[in-house]
Amino acid sequence: MTMNTVVKLARRPQGHVQREDFTITQEPLAELKDGEIRVATQYISLDPAMRGWMNDAKSYVPPVGIGETMRAFAAGTVEASRNPKFKEGDTVSGLIGAQSHAVSDGQNVVKADTSLAPLQTWVGGLGMPGLTAYLGLTYVGEPKEGETLVVSAASGAVGQVVGQIGKIYGCRTVGIAGGPDKCAALTSEFGYDAAVDYKGGWLADDLKAACPDGIDVDFENVGGDILDTVLAQMNFRGRIAICGLISAYNATSPVPGPYNFRSVLVNRLRVQGFIVFDFIKKYPEAYEKLGTWHKEGKLKFKEDVREGGLEAFPDVLKMLYTGENFGKLILKV
């Protein structure tokens, strides 16, 4: 008999995620009720937001409870259906959790058209990261042709897509990433006009050299020193789209905000936080744009697919916060 392998939250992490924060259990498969489908998971998305979901704190979604299945975006194949909208063999993606077999009422998944892109891309460039990049840049960053766009964590799942869309919009694009390999990929693979290595020791100077006309739009995934350095180089009426603040997610004591916060006043910046769920009505538009650009070859998606199955979930998740991954981090089940 097939069993469901489930990653459950065992305890709330202190600081960095530990293996012991999770338990991995085997459970019998549940019987399907009318309207339900069972999805055999093939790819699980590892997302920076997961760290926040593990905290017992007010956030944009309720925390994952102790003993509950870890929340995760994933993609897989329908292996049983009692829902007329789905049939066996359909590929789907959605918020179905870190488990090998997910039962869904069909509300939290979409069909994943694998003629457009391989299934793994449906948790990446054509999944939440792609939607986040398109919607956040377009509707929060609001870049104009000829402006300078800076993206932090620029080789990550979201950042790589933001940079490419920035080029489509006619911006000068500058990516910030850690280490020479990622920085080389920013320009050679993702079309960034310039790359800045935040581990290089000269962040402010290097950023200034890469942005000779200052910064008009910052798509911020990191926060901390990077945001501080960006703030000091923002142009008048610049916009900062706060997509993530990953530098602080594992903090166990209060983290100071940006020392250059005064730039918000001096330069009349607009700093705005968002998450992809805010734009749910614009998903169809985003899928259409991303799919078209991808088909036209204007958008490429770099994925970092890790083997090891669900047993490896905790270790693979940790890579996100240390910068070990290179491209969209995905766990193959």
Place this chain on the structure above:
Amino acid sequence: MTMNTVVKLARRPQGHVQREDFTITQEPLAELKDGEIRVATQYISLDPAMRGWMNDAKSYVPPVGIGETMRAFAAGTVEASRNPKFKEGDTVSGLIGAQSHAVSDGQNVVKADTSLAPLQTWVGGLGMPGLTAYLGLTYVGEPKEGETLVVSAASGAVGQVVGQIGKIYGCRTVGIAGGPDKCAALTSEFGYDAAVDYKGGWLADDLKAACPDGIDVDFENVGGDILDTVLAQMNFRGRIAICGLISAYNATSPVPGPYNFRSVLVNRLRVQGFIVFDFIKKYPEAYEKLGTWHKEGKLKFKEDVREGGLEAFPDVLKMLYTGENFGKLILKV
């Protein structure tokens, strides 16, 4: 022979403003050229922004140079005119500097209609502070009926007007000020629904009690601990209009940004800096609204007029940063 008494910047201040940062000199009056007027200054506005103007740092206006007349809004009477738009006896207000007799080409002053309000009010409620309050609240804060509006430095020149306009817009208004006297005035004089004393020792608890439904709009004049406390209580999609960050203006070492900066992301806040000059095209609208509400008795302006003439300028200016003033601080010449 009448002389012009001029307050000049003698050196750049370190930390708090000192008397020695200024020199006060006597100079012969200049001859008027065609198109110029001479204004006998009667009231000089003391504004928090002055501290920034004294720094040699990139800001929204160039710094005042060493040895130059200190920049200041002021109001007075035209005592000589070679400009057809102004005649002797006209009352005017504008950016004419901290001096007893200002020469102007008429570009930087407006006529001050003293049938609408006494001349001193033209550097306050009907001057830059009033414009700042109306334009910043309306176009940056964007409050909606029924929302909770918090204002820091709420009894100050700008804050007192913001609170009253917030009531006109149908908000619950909560003012933050220092000490029981100012807090009492917030509710008794400026129509605030509740007042919070930031010197009371229980800022977070007191603010929470005053804002049982959370905070939708923050009109921020102070920054520091106050902004941090507000950030922790902001509602989903709240707006923070950054008008000033007076708590940090005298700092001599880097000041950390708000520790609760993460709230921008979690609550999808919009944080936006502005200054009144950004809205120059909307001044006529603002004058019209402020004038009408004032005439109808919906807007009252509390002014703190200090005697002592220009000799007292440095000491009166210092009051702004220690919270000694109560209402719009004005120096009578």
